Amino acid sequence: MSNDAPLIEAPKKNPLPLVIAGVVVLALIAGLVYALFLRGDDDKETVRIGVVGASDPYWDIYVKAAKDEGIDVEIVDFTEYSQPNPAVTNEDLDLNQFQHIVYLADYNVSNDQDLTPVGATAIYPLALFSERYDSVEDIKAGETVAVPNDPSNQARGLLVLQSAGLIKLKSGGSIFSDLADVDEDASKVKVKALSAELTVTSLKDLAAAIVNNDFVDKAGLKFEDAIATDDPSDPNALPYVNIFAARAEDKDNATYKKLVEIYQDTKAVTDSVQEVSGGTAILLKTPVEDLEASLAKVEADTKAQKK
Template identity: 40%
Template sequence: MKKHAVLASLLLILIVGVLSACGSNKAANNTSASANSDNKAAANASPSTANTTAEQSAAPEKPAEPIKVKIGVSGTDGETWPLLKKKAKEQLNVEIELVEFSDYTLPNLALANKEVDVNSFQHLAFLSQFNIEHNLNIVPIGSTVVSPLGLYSKKYKDVSEIPDGSQIAIPNDPANQGRGLLVLQAAGLLKLKDNVGLYGTPDDIVDNPHKLKIVPVVAQQTPRVLPDVAASIINGGIAGQAGLKLSDAIFHDDPLSETTRPYLNVFATRVEDKDNETYRAIAKLYQDPEIIESVKKDSNGGSVVIDIPAETLQGELDKLEGEIKAAKK
């Protein structure tokens, strides 16, 4: 009898053990299924959710100590740059020092020589020409504005009023000179040779029925010579600084046209710094709604803020540089 009791106890222990093992296996299977379910859900997450998460994790953290960044510019008048400095300090803990240059050739050289960290004064057409001529590799990291190129006059209210033999001032740097001549052609004042491209010179004029005298001057001087010439080609940013409105121009190109894409202004830096998170964050900050409003105010409505990815900007720059190299062969 005692022997039967022992056997019964052993049998009971064996049954309990088997049931426990089954329960553990079931729990393990449930855990595995749950993990698989979670993985499946993650895999099926919408791209926008995934991108948002990635963007949030990729955003640079606000540093404990201020980061100092020198930005080369061609003018600091107006509200935009002080506002950008303020926002960079508040949002990024970045202290921006603006280094102002009076000549378009200097900010890129200062950048190449590491006298500044970033510059913001030029469009892609200017940058492409400068890179080729000086054997540099300065690259865009963010877009700012497109500014129309206008023909302004203190003496005449319509292109048709400009007398024969008049002097017309245009910027003397290759990109803006070429664009200025295209504006004069569009206004019907002269004709350039076919396929002149973006970098035409007065030597490319094939028909000058009004015998106009083209006077190249430093871009920043184009508003100042207005009293001395019949009309002057002035870009939007400089015109705004001089108190001129786009509506004051007697003729101008279309800032939103595809043909003006090479004239999109950019933040630029050295190629080795193209992925610098701080520099890119500053460039992105330019798209802030308050900055956009200040640009509109500073330029008297003559400049349009446009947000184009750095990769697209680089593609446009590569194309322009390729065209310049091909033309030199």
């Protein structure tokens, strides 16, 4: 072969299949990462909190504040106080926020449960309202006044009536007082018990009624129109501090603790709570240890009372 003969070049490899393969691999990796991202977002835990009165504007503010901290919150509304605790017990909810310590103690003892406080919110006065009278002195002897029928708020309502001079309690009054403790002969008015949501709607048929704070604004009442109230700033009022409650095994849950902090420390939330309460709420950051100690004492007293 002549040295001048053209050399036959080896065929060059076509780079296109390698490029395509690389693109496919990158696309698969990107797709996998995206799918994992989406799945992680879908599986992100949503904390379900039961309340009575989800229409209160501070709950929307609270949900947004929690979202800003990376926590998804779903507010679940209930119309009756008897519902949110069983929902937490049955794991339909993670937390609830609607009750004070006395109410929780009665639930735990009556149902052999161990729900526990994970944070304080506020304490609210319990007030007496009337559509007929401007003062308790104007209420006529023998008329009927209503109190809530749940044990904790019934006792507290009866203490308000006694302080107002409308009734006398045989035992002098305690967190366990009920209608049987009313000394009818020594009392100015008759007392009947209604579910908490009905005391306010029955005002037109009564001389007056104890109305739980949750229902005052919703009924179109003004807090300043109350004709009698208790003193929520009294140190003895600790059992009536409202709380976030959880199952006992979740009391150290870091997310739940953070949610308590968000409620307590977000000014937009606390400002709205005050607005809804007509400025009557006393916002608190009571240490959880104090809440637990109060609950334990009230539970012990409740068990002794029920024997």
